[in-house]
Amino acid sequence: MMSKKHVPYRVYLEERELPECWYNFRADMPNLSPYLNPATQKPVTPDDMLAIFPMELIQQEMSDERYIPIPEEVRELYRSFRPSPLCRAYGLEKLLDTPARIYYKYEGNNPSGSHKLNTAIPQAYYNKKAGIKRLATETGAGQWGTALSVASQMFGLECTVYMVKVSYQQKPYRKAIMQAYGATVNPSPSPLTQAGRKILERDPNSLGSLGIAISEAVEDAATHDDTNYALGSVLNHVLLHQTIIGLEARKQMEKIDEYPDVVVACCGGGSNFGGIAFPFLHDKIREGKKIELIAAEPAACPTLTKGKFAYDFGDVAQMTPIMEMYTLGHGFIPPGIHAGGLRYHGDSVLVSKAYKDGLIDARAVHQTEVFKAAIQFARTELILPAPESAHAIKVAIDEALKCKETGESKCILFCLSGHGNFDLTAYEEYMAGNLQDYEYPDELLNEGLKTLPKI
Amino acid sequence: MMSKKHVPYRVYLEERELPECWYNFRADMPNLSPYLNPATQKPVTPDDMLAIFPMELIQQEMSDERYIPIPEEVRELYRSFRPSPLCRAYGLEKLLDTPARIYYKYEGNNPSGSHKLNTAIPQAYYNKKAGIKRLATETGAGQWGTALSVASQMFGLECTVYMVKVSYQQKPYRKAIMQAYGATVNPSPSPLTQAGRKILERDPNSLGSLGIAISEAVEDAATHDDTNYALGSVLNHVLLHQTIIGLEARKQMEKIDEYPDVVVACCGGGSNFGGIAFPFLHDKIREGKKIELIAAEPAACPTLTKGKFAYDFGDVAQMTPIMEMYTLGHGFIPPGIHAGGLRYHGDSVLVSKAYKDGLIDARAVHQTEVFKAAIQFARTELILPAPESAHAIKVAIDEALKCKETGESKCILFCLSGHGNFDLTAYEEYMAGNLQDYEYPDELLNEGLKTLPKI
Numbered sequence: 001m002m003s004k005k006h007v008p009y010r011v012y013l014e015e016r017e018l019p020e021c022w023y024n025f026r027a028d029m030p031n032l033s034p035y036l037n038p039a040t041q042k043p044v045t046p047d048d049m050l051a052i053f054p055m056e057l058i059q060q061e062m063s064d065e066r067y068i069p070i071p072e073e074v075r076e077l078y079r080s081f082r083p084s085p086l087c088r089a090y091g092l093e094k095l096l097d098t099p100a101r102i103y104y105k106y107e108g109n110n111p112s113g114s115h116k117l118n119t120a121i122p123q124a125y126y127n128k129k130a131g132i133k134r135l136a137t138e139t140g141a142g143q144w145g146t147a148l149s150v151a152s153q154m155f156g157l158e159c160t161v162y163m164v165k166v167s168y169q170q171k172p173y174r175k176a177i178m179q180a181y182g183a184t185v186n187p188s189p190s191p192l193t194q195a196g197r198k199i200l201e202r203d204p205n206s207l208g209s210l211g212i213a214i215s216e217a218v219e220d221a222a223t224h225d226d227t228n229y230a231l232g233s234v235l236n237h238v239l240l241h242q243t244i245i246g247l248e249a250r251k252q253m254e255k256i257d258e259y260p261d262v263v264v265a266c267c268g269g270g271s272n273f274g275g276i277a278f279p280f281l282h283d284k285i286r287e288g289k290k291i292e293l294i295a296a297e298p299a300a301c302p303t304l305t306k307g308k309f310a311y312d313f314g315d316v317a318q319m320t321p322i323m324e325m326y327t328l329g330h331g332f333i334p335p336g337i338h339a340g341g342l343r344y345h346g347d348s349v350l351v352s353k354a355y356k357d358g359l360i361d362a363r364a365v366h367q368t369e370v371f372k373a374a375i376q377f378a379r380t381e382l383i384l385p386a387p388e389s390a391h392a393i394k395v396a397i398d399e400a401l402k403c404k405e406t407g408e409s410k411c412i413l414f415c416l417s418g419h420g421n422f423d424l425t426a427y428e429e430y431m432a433g434n435l436q437d438y439e440y441p442d443e444l445l446n447e448g449l450k451t452l453p454k455i
Numbered sequence: 456m457m458s459k460k461h462v463p464y465r466v467y468l469e470e471r472e473l474p475e476c477w478y479n480f481r482a483d484m485p486n487l488s489p490y491l492n493p494a495t496q497k498p499v500t501p502d503d504m505l506a507i508f509p510m511e512l513i514q515q516e517m518s519d520e521r522y523i524p525i526p527e528e529v530r531e532l533y534r535s536f537r538p539s540p541l542c543r544a545y546g547l548e549k550l551l552d553t554p555a556r557i558y559y560k561y562e563g564n565n566p567s568g569s570h571k572l573n574t575a576i577p578q579a580y581y582n583k584k585a586g587i588k589r590l591a592t593e594t595g596a597g598q599w600g601t602a603l604s605v606a607s608q609m610f611g612l613e614c615t616v617y618m619v620k621v622s623y624q625q626k627p628y629r630k631a632i633m634q635a636y637g638a639t640v641n642p643s644p645s646p647l648t649q650a651g652r653k654i655l656e657r658d659p660n661s662l663g664s665l666g667i668a669i670s671e672a673v674e675d676a677a678t679h680d681d682t683n684y685a686l687g688s689v690l691n692h693v694l695l696h697q698t699i700i701g702l703e704a705r706k707q708m709e710k711i712d713e714y715p716d717v718v719v720a721c722c723g724g725g726s727n728f729g730g731i732a733f734p735f736l737h738d739k740i741r742e743g744k745k746i747e748l749i750a751a752e753p754a755a756c757p758t759l760t761k762g763k764f765a766y767d768f769g770d771v772a773q774m775t776p777i778m779e780m781y782t783l784g785h786g787f788i789p790p791g792i793h794a795g796g797l798r799y800h801g802d803s804v805l806v807s808k809a810y811k812d813g814l815i816d817a818r819a820v821h822q823t824e825v826f827k828a829a830i831q832f833a834r835t836e837l838i839l840p841a842p843e844s845a846h847a848i849k850v851a852i853d854e855a856l857k858c859k860e861t862g863e864s865k866c867i868l869f870c871l872s873g874h875g876n877f878d879l880t881a882y883e884e885y886m887a888g889n890l891q892d893y894e895y896p897d898e899l900l901n902e903g904l905k906t907l908p909k910i
Binding site for chain 1: 463464465467469470534535536546564565566605608609627628634635636637833834836837838839876879880882883886
């Protein structure tokens with residue numbers, strides 16, 4: 001345990017220190033169950049995925065190489081916003097009066113406002129290389145759609161975003177920024193796909209859901225030769241790309257002679273958590289480092305803490321591969337909490353397996369306490385966090401307060417995955433006292449789990 | 456003239472390289488005319504200003520010292536977001552196919568999203584030191600109100616913001632972020648001040664104006680012992696604080712063995728332009744450096760390019776000192792362009808005098824060409840600029856295109872004063888083709904100039 005010493009507010013890396021490879025956590029996680037084809041329930045082959053993904057991403061999805069080189073073209077574009085700063089939370093430490101040393105890796109300093117750009121760029125790159133002209137995707141909260149719009153623009157690809165209709169209406173700024181970056185944004189359900197038309201026939205006023213939007217984007221990609229699909233979380237290659245966060249953070253900590261005792265990140269599909277945690281998890285598995293890794297999830301969608309480890313679909317329409325993961329059931333519809341990025345019924349296979357094996361911990365937190373933490377953070381650290389990221393802040397604060405009780409000076413690192421500039425209506429509602437918490441009833445869990453496929 | 460060579464995308468300074476002093480341009484501008492008391496038309500004395508400003512800011516306002524030390528408490532807080540990056544605009548250069556080397560200093564990476572925090576922090580600091588409990592201010596577009604909310608929070612001061620009612624209604628996100636940072640936000644005109652009540656009696660549905668909001672904030676400060684007023688531009692001490700931008704930029708350029716041939720910034724009240732330009736103007740005046748400095752202003756509010764150099768009030772209600780400056784007349788109401796931060800009838804005394812003396816240039820640009828430049832920049836440099844900042848981009852692009860014609864490889868530096876995350880309705884309107892330009896009719900100018908006081 002170290003005593004407090006002076007480190008700068010922000011620790012930078014030089015551009016030349018940008019990592020040259022992503023870290024592939026699969027290499028250190030043997031015995032993963034294969035994805036299953038949703039139609040045949042047989043293990044998915046690379047060819048199964050070629051209709052919607054380029055081969056190089058499929059290879060990354062299935063690779064067991066520990067380090068995968070980042071193409072120079074991708075590194076070149078990373079350099080416009082990376083390495084991202086590692087910040088010492090002096091203001092928050094002072095407010096909490098804690099002996100803990102709190103650090104956060106800030107991923108909001110880019111046009112998408114979140115870590116999503118880290119994977120949007122390589123996905124656009126490999127698709128461009130494969131001769132693809134257009135990318136189709138879905139977006140709920142808007143972070144991912146924004147990131148893919150930006151990345152598509154960089155490579156001269158067209159980008160079609162199916163945006164959950166309720167977000168399309170409630171978040172006009174998110175729509176406008178995607179358009180400013182050149183994307184076509186369709187409210188989903190749309191009349192442009194069979195999946196969309198089917199829903200609209202049944203309910204012309206449908207406000208949509210992420211499940212429907214995924215179905216539309218996948219269908220769009222599968223039915224157009226020049227178009228592929230891109231996903232912003234869950235899949236192995238997405239988490240692979242996000243490890244740039246943890247790889248940089250580890251280098252930055254080394255520079256100031258630190259190493260975290262605790263690493264915290266919010267966890268929806270798992271790309272933000274995996275991104276910062278996996279490189280440290282490598283150290284834990286391979287080098288026996290003592291380190292606690294905590295996934296922070298919403299109590300209203302407690303995939304890891306209350307879900308079941310089982311094979312399930314990634315989407316409502318059962319078009320995606322079946323994956324072994326923690327899940328609340330693909331039929332589970334979480335309450336409308338403001339951390340839209342964390343409302344996913346499942347979790348990445350890699351994060352799920354690490355949790356199953358006891359390598360990581362998980363905590364479920366309620367949104368009012370999350371927003372309270374967000375305001376404390378904003379007023380001391382001068383960054384308004386995204387509601388998703390604030391889940392990590394809440395857990396980091398809890399850890400720091402434990403240190404205050406025990407007198408320990410732990411080193412706590414969390415990922416501040418994005419800013420909250422587009423989430424101010426949620427802040428307004430919190431400040432007006434209008435937010436409510438959702439206790440998760442067991443009946444609902446049982447309902448959701450009834451939708452699990454029989455494997 | 457240098458040929459292109461490799462410099463990194465972003466040039467950083469270490470925290471220890473943060474400037475220790477602000478540069479006071481007054482020291483190099485003798486023969487400035489004094490401010491006049493609006494009631495007596497006699498030169499303003501420090502005592503005249505004590506009702507609304509702390510003595511240390513008044514001293515800075517009137518100082519002729521060339522360098523004024525930045526208090527350590529202020530530097531400590533600057534360190535949470537400064538030094539700000541100097542970026543090489545490789546993407547934009549490529550798009551324009553120009554031999555010019557384009558750099559921008561990015562001031563949007565802080566919670567207020569603009570350069571305004573550079574002066575909000577010292578203003579809050581000196582007021583706190585003087586025993587003040589609360590700051591009152593006005594805000595139009597919202598950048599300044601946000602910055603002062605943040606800075607007040609840092610020093611435990613209350614903050615009351617009079618927000619022009621039309622912005623209060625149209626920009627709920629701006630209101631919410633100020634509240635998230637702890638400020639009280641009143642739509643102006645409000646029933647809380649005599650000035651506000653007077654307007655409301657006449658017109659209960661008044662949507663307000665910056666002039667009215669200033670009057671309310673000044674009255675609030677003048678009538679409460681524990682409350683002072685804070686202004687976000689125009690005054691000498693505000694421009695003084697902003698010179699941190701240019702001082703850093705000069706150091707950063709030195710690091711990569713560069714020096715600008717042209718410096719561009721947008722100009723409303725003048726704090727952003729003065730902030731980046733004055734340290735280079737020092738080199739021009741004192742060291743004979745050849746350098747062109749260009750203030751970019753909206754054609755719809757062409758203070759420098761079409762205004763008159765004369766004594767005028769800073770506000771509509773004639774409560775501020777009378778200053779010698781370029782002005783369109785304090786009774787001039789500019790059209791509702793989307794760069795709210797540039798809709799000011801006057802300009803800082805220091806910028807005005809430099810322009811009068813032929814030390815700097817000015818260009819007026821139209822908002823549709825400004826938004827076109829903004830989108831070009833967003834799609835190549837990955838930052839969505841504030842509409843105000845996009846005025847500088849437009850002029851920088853023009854300069855770079857001139858280089859393309861002449862084959863010159865000039866070094867062009869501009870200030871990207873803030874991001875456009877809160878300005879997306881303006882982008883939406885531009886993309887929908889709904890923005891219009893305003894040719895400035897001479898009759899309007901003559902109308903405005905009729906409101907000049909007789910000195």
